[in-house]
Amino acid sequence: MLFRSNYELTLTSPIATSFRAIKAANSLDIDAKKKSIHHFKVKADIDTSYNVGLIVGASGSGKTTLAKHIWSDACFVQILDLSKPIIEQFPQEMSYDECAGMLCGVGLTSVPCWIRPAYTLSNGQKARAECALQMARNDQEIIVIDEWTSVVDRTVAKVMSHCIQKHARKTNKRIVLLSCHYDVIDWLNPDWIIDANKQEYTNRRLLWRSFQRNEQLEFEIKEINTDSWKYFSKYHYLSEKLPGGLLKTFGLFHKNDQVGFQCFANYVPFRGKGKILMHSNRTVIHPDYAGLGMGIMLINKTSKIMYDQGYDVRAKFSSTPVYLAMSKQREWKLVSVDRKTKMQAGEKMLRKTGFRVDVKTWSFVYSPNA
Numbered sequence: 001m002l003f004r005s006n007y008e009l010t011l012t013s014p015i016a017t018s019f020r021a022i023k024a025a026n027s028l029d030i031d032a033k034k035k036s037i038h039h040f041k042v043k044a045d046i047d048t049s050y051n052v053g054l055i056v057g058a059s060g061s062g063k064t065t066l067a068k069h070i071w072s073d074a075c076f077v078q079i080l081d082l083s084k085p086i087i088e089q090f091p092q093e094m095s096y097d098e099c100a101g102m103l104c105g106v107g108l109t110s111v112p113c114w115i116r117p118a119y120t121l122s123n124g125q126k127a128r129a130e131c132a133l134q135m136a137r138n139d140q141e142i143i144v145i146d147e148w149t150s151v152v153d154r155t156v157a158k159v160m161s162h163c164i165q166k167h168a169r170k171t172n173k174r175i176v177l178l179s180c181h182y183d184v185i186d187w188l189n190p191d192w193i194i195d196a197n198k199q200e201y202t203n204r205r206l207l208w209r210s211f212q213r214n215e216q217l218e219f220e221i222k223e224i225n226t227d228s229w230k231y232f233s234k235y236h237y238l239s240e241k242l243p244g245g246l247l248k249t250f251g252l253f254h255k256n257d258q259v260g261f262q263c264f265a266n267y268v269p270f271r272g273k274g275k276i277l278m279h280s281n282r283t284v285i286h287p288d289y290a291g292l293g294m295g296i297m298l299i300n301k302t303s304k305i306m307y308d309q310g311y312d313v314r315a316k317f318s319s320t321p322v323y324l325a326m327s328k329q330r331e332w333k334l335v336s337v338d339r340k341t342k343m344q345a346g347e348k349m350l351r352k353t354g355f356r357v358d359v360k361t362w363s364f365v366y367s368p369n370a
Helices: 019-027 063-071 096-105 111-115 123-135 154-171 182-188 229-235 294-308 320-327
Strands: 005-012 037-044 052-056 143-145 175-179 192-195 200-203 220-224 247-254 257-265 277-285 312-317 332-340 359-366
Touching (some): 005 063, 037 063, 037 192, 037 200, 052 154, 063 175, 096 123, 123 143, 123 175, 154 182, 229 257, 229 277, 247 294, 277 294, 294 312, 294 320, 294 359, 312 320, 320 332, 320 359
Parallel strands (some): 052 192, 143 175
Antiparallel strands (some): 005 037, 192 200, 220 247, 247 257, 312 359, 332 359
């Protein structure tokens, strides 16, 4: 049984009495006093268990005032410190893996973004960082975030919304988002909606599990040269240089914008027998588009292209999350697990201090017909 409460408030604003203000009002023959009052009334159940709530409506429709009326002014405290790296701002009692899991959960998967001062992040990355920090708090039962996706591209807004709702449900958090954009509704798939424009409440608690989103984002993979690597290298955790030797590179595009980069490199010189070995590496999805599983998709799709061209396709990873994701892919077979314990020169990649030490790696071979 659902229990609805009445939420009623009146918003008023002062009226200017200057000559120009009066002239402006008289030019349209409007009742200035009446136009400065906005009455808001809605009956809604925001107490029954949920994970994602949405208050949506145009600017001035009363979203923020309603949220303050329900949860008090304190609900809008922002905790992201722009002067510090995001990885340093989680509660001290959280382990590194818990911090990393929270960041990856909201789609902020680029490690270089974690260790730079937060002021260097894009608007979308800052919004995700704020969400991660808010969701890590134990002193707040409900997380309320205003102006959700207001300052980002609409495609990025949809990606962000999908990530947040998925992570809120996975971690069983309760989050309420305020937005002036209706295009994020399907991507948030909220448990309930308050439409501030219509002053209507919609309960979707029994709908979200079976909900099928009609809109799909379309992406295209193209073979490209290496020029765009300079734009994506800052998001990759290894050397900013591409490997030497034979390379094949691909780009992931949304409309005309490149949002991903994938490289294959020939680490082992070809001796004239068998197939040329090409290793998947330098997989990067722009942080604004992270959270849709496109990294693994890009690896799989481009590996199929390389395989069909006659190459022996391999991959080696030191990232545990990537290893776990790759283990679920039927096209890939784990062939070895190694731990590097001695320093190596790494001159080809211009690493002055050599390769990383004491790093566990997982090696796979691409075998779609296995």
